[in-house]
Amino acid sequence: MVATSSSAEASRRPAAWIALALFWAAFAYLWVWPWFRPRGEYLWGHVQLRDIYFGIPIAAATLCLTIVICCRARARRSVALRLAAVTVPTIALLFIFDAVYTFGYLKIWRTNYYFDLAKVSRRYNAIDEELGFKRLARVSWRGRKSAETGEVYFRTDENGFRNPPGIERADVVFIGDSYTEAAELPEEQTFVRRVAQATGLRAVNLGVGAYGPQQEEVVLRRYALAYRPRVIVWQLFEGNDLLDAQGYAKWRESPTRPYLPLAARYFNNSLINEWFARTRLRAPERNLAPATIHYTDGTVRELFIRYPYLPDQPVQKVWGFEETKRALEAGTRLCRERGIELLVVHVPVMVRVMAPFVTFAREADRGRFLPGEVVQSEGDFESELGRFCHQIGCSYIGLFPVFRQEAARDNRGLYIPTDEHLDARGHAIVARTIGEWLAQSNELNYSK
Known part of the structure; x- marks a missing residue:
C-alpha cells in the first residue's frame, strides 16, 4: 500500500513541476520581461494595464503553487486548502469591488x-x-x-x-x-x-x-x-x-x-x-x-x-x-x-x-x-x-x-x-x- 502511494506521489510530481514552471513563465512574462522590453505606460513605462489585471491572479497563483510544492508531502493538501481559502476570495473580492466601483459608482455604462x-x-x-x-x-x-x-x-x-x-x-x-x-x-x-x-x-x-x-x-x-x-x-x-x-x-x-x-x-x-x-x-x-x-x-x-x-x-x-x-x-x-x-x-x-x-x-x-x-x-x-x-x-x-x-x-x-x-x-x-x-x-x- 505504501509502495502504491509513493508511486502515485511520484507520478504527480512531474505534472506539478510542469504546472509550476508554466505559472512562473507567465509570471515572468507579465512582471519581469517588461522591465527589459517595455510594452506599456504603467510601472513607469513598462507594463500595460491588462498585464496588471492578468498579472495579479497569476502572481498569487504562482506564489501559492510554489509554497505548496515546497511543503512536505503530508502537509501539501492542508496548505493548499488554506491558501485557496484566503487567496481565491481575496482576488475575487478585489475584482468584484473594482467592478462595483467602476460600474456602480462611476457609471461607466453611460457613454459621455x-x-x-x-x-x-x-x-x-x-x-x-x-x-x-x-x-x-x-x-x-x-x-x-x-x-x-x-x-x-x-x-x-x-x-x-x-x-x-x-x-x-x-x-x-x-x-x-x-x-x-x-x-x-x-x-x-x-x-x-x-x-x-x-x-x-x-x-x-x-x-x-x-x-x-x-x-x-x-x-x-x-x-x-x-x-x-x-x-x-x-x-x-x-x-x-x-x-x-x-x-x-x-x-x-x-x-x-x-x-x-x-x-x-x-x-x-x-x-x-x-x-x-x-x-x-x-x-x-x-x-x-x-x-x-x-x-x-x-x-x-x-x-x-x-x-x-x-x-x-x-x-x-x-x-x-x-x-x-x-x-x-x-x-x-x-x-x-x-x-x-x-x-x-x-x-x-x-x-x-x-x-x-x-x-x-x-x-x-x-x-x-x-x-x-x-x-x-x-x-x-x-x-x-x-x-x-x-x-x-x-x-x-x-x-x-x-x-x-x-x-x-x-x-x-x-x-x-x-x-x-x-x-x-x-x-x-x-x-x-x-x-x-x-x-x-x-x-x-x-x-x-
Missing part, C-alpha cells in the same frame, strides 16, 4: 464625450444633460497637478465650483475654463481671489476646466445671474476654446453616441487603474513640439509646447468661432437685460508671449507654432474677438500686449511650462489688469 474622449475624470464630475458634465458639489482633494506645481487644496461649493461654501451674492462673477478655475494654484493666488483682495469686492469663481464658450454661456445663465452681480468677467483662451466650441457642438448633435467601447471605458476608469495611475509614464503627444525656453535670469528649460499661435484661427475653425460668437451674443443680451456689465478677457497662448525666448528643436515646428514669426495679426482670434465684442457692445481686454511687455521685463512665473496654464505671476498680471478696468467701470463704486 467629455469622460470618454476629453479625459475628464468621472470621480469628481457628473453627467449634465446641458453642460455635458459638471463638478460634483462639496468635494475636495489635496495634491499636485504636476511636478512644476506645489500642493493645492481644491474644493467645490454647493454648485460644484471652486469657492468656499455659502456664497449667495457677488459683485463680480468670473466665468471661464481651466485658466479661471486654476486648479494648479492655491485659491488665494488665482486672479479671482486676487481681484477680490485688491478691491474689497465680493467675487465668485465659476470657471471649469474643459468647458468651452457655449458651456460658459450656460453657466452664466444658470448660475452667474443668481448672484445678482454688477459685473461678469468672461475669460476665453486662445489655445483651445474654438476647438472646444466645435467639440461641444458635435456632442450636442449626438449626446448618447458611444465614443469608446465598454471595455475601454472600464479599464480607463477602474479602481486598479486609479491605484497604478501614479506609475503611469505618458509618452509625449505627437502634436507637441520640443523646444527650449531661455529665461531672463539666464536659466534654460527644455519642454514640449502644446498650443500653437494660429494667426488665421477664426478661419481655420470657422464653426467654432461662429459658436463662440453666438454664445457671447446670448450672454451679452442676458447681461444687458439685467443691467450687468460684461467684460470679455482673452488669454494668449504661452508660445506667442514667449516667442523671443523660444528655440525650437525642429525648424518645421517653428513654422507650425509661430508661422512667419507673426505674433499679432489683424485676423487672429484675439483681434477678431475684440472686433466682435465691440460690435455687440460688451467690453473687451486682449491680454497679449500686457503679457508681452511683462515678459520683456521678466519672463519668469508667467506660465507653468509643463501645461502652459498661468503661473502665480501670470494670475497677478490678469488680476491687476482687470482691477484697473474695474476702477474705471461705471457699475462699481470702487477706486484703487
Whole structure:
C-alpha cells in the first residue's frame, strides 16, 4: 500500500513541476520581461494595464503553487486548502469591488464625450444633460497637478465650483475654463481671489476646466445671474476654446453616441487603474513640439509646447468661432437685460508671449507654432474677438500686449511650462489688469 502511494506521489510530481514552471513563465512574462522590453505606460513605462489585471491572479497563483510544492508531502493538501481559502476570495473580492466601483459608482455604462474622449475624470464630475458634465458639489482633494506645481487644496461649493461654501451674492462673477478655475494654484493666488483682495469686492469663481464658450454661456445663465452681480468677467483662451466650441457642438448633435467601447471605458476608469495611475509614464503627444525656453535670469528649460499661435484661427475653425460668437451674443443680451456689465478677457497662448525666448528643436515646428514669426495679426482670434465684442457692445481686454511687455521685463512665473496654464505671476498680471478696468467701470463704486 505504501509502495502504491509513493508511486502515485511520484507520478504527480512531474505534472506539478510542469504546472509550476508554466505559472512562473507567465509570471515572468507579465512582471519581469517588461522591465527589459517595455510594452506599456504603467510601472513607469513598462507594463500595460491588462498585464496588471492578468498579472495579479497569476502572481498569487504562482506564489501559492510554489509554497505548496515546497511543503512536505503530508502537509501539501492542508496548505493548499488554506491558501485557496484566503487567496481565491481575496482576488475575487478585489475584482468584484473594482467592478462595483467602476460600474456602480462611476457609471461607466453611460457613454459621455467629455469622460470618454476629453479625459475628464468621472470621480469628481457628473453627467449634465446641458453642460455635458459638471463638478460634483462639496468635494475636495489635496495634491499636485504636476511636478512644476506645489500642493493645492481644491474644493467645490454647493454648485460644484471652486469657492468656499455659502456664497449667495457677488459683485463680480468670473466665468471661464481651466485658466479661471486654476486648479494648479492655491485659491488665494488665482486672479479671482486676487481681484477680490485688491478691491474689497465680493467675487465668485465659476470657471471649469474643459468647458468651452457655449458651456460658459450656460453657466452664466444658470448660475452667474443668481448672484445678482454688477459685473461678469468672461475669460476665453486662445489655445483651445474654438476647438472646444466645435467639440461641444458635435456632442450636442449626438449626446448618447458611444465614443469608446465598454471595455475601454472600464479599464480607463477602474479602481486598479486609479491605484497604478501614479506609475503611469505618458509618452509625449505627437502634436507637441520640443523646444527650449531661455529665461531672463539666464536659466534654460527644455519642454514640449502644446498650443500653437494660429494667426488665421477664426478661419481655420470657422464653426467654432461662429459658436463662440453666438454664445457671447446670448450672454451679452442676458447681461444687458439685467443691467450687468460684461467684460470679455482673452488669454494668449504661452508660445506667442514667449516667442523671443523660444528655440525650437525642429525648424518645421517653428513654422507650425509661430508661422512667419507673426505674433499679432489683424485676423487672429484675439483681434477678431475684440472686433466682435465691440460690435455687440460688451467690453473687451486682449491680454497679449500686457503679457508681452511683462515678459520683456521678466519672463519668469508667467506660465507653468509643463501645461502652459498661468503661473502665480501670470494670475497677478490678469488680476491687476482687470482691477484697473474695474476702477474705471461705471457699475462699481470702487477706486484703487
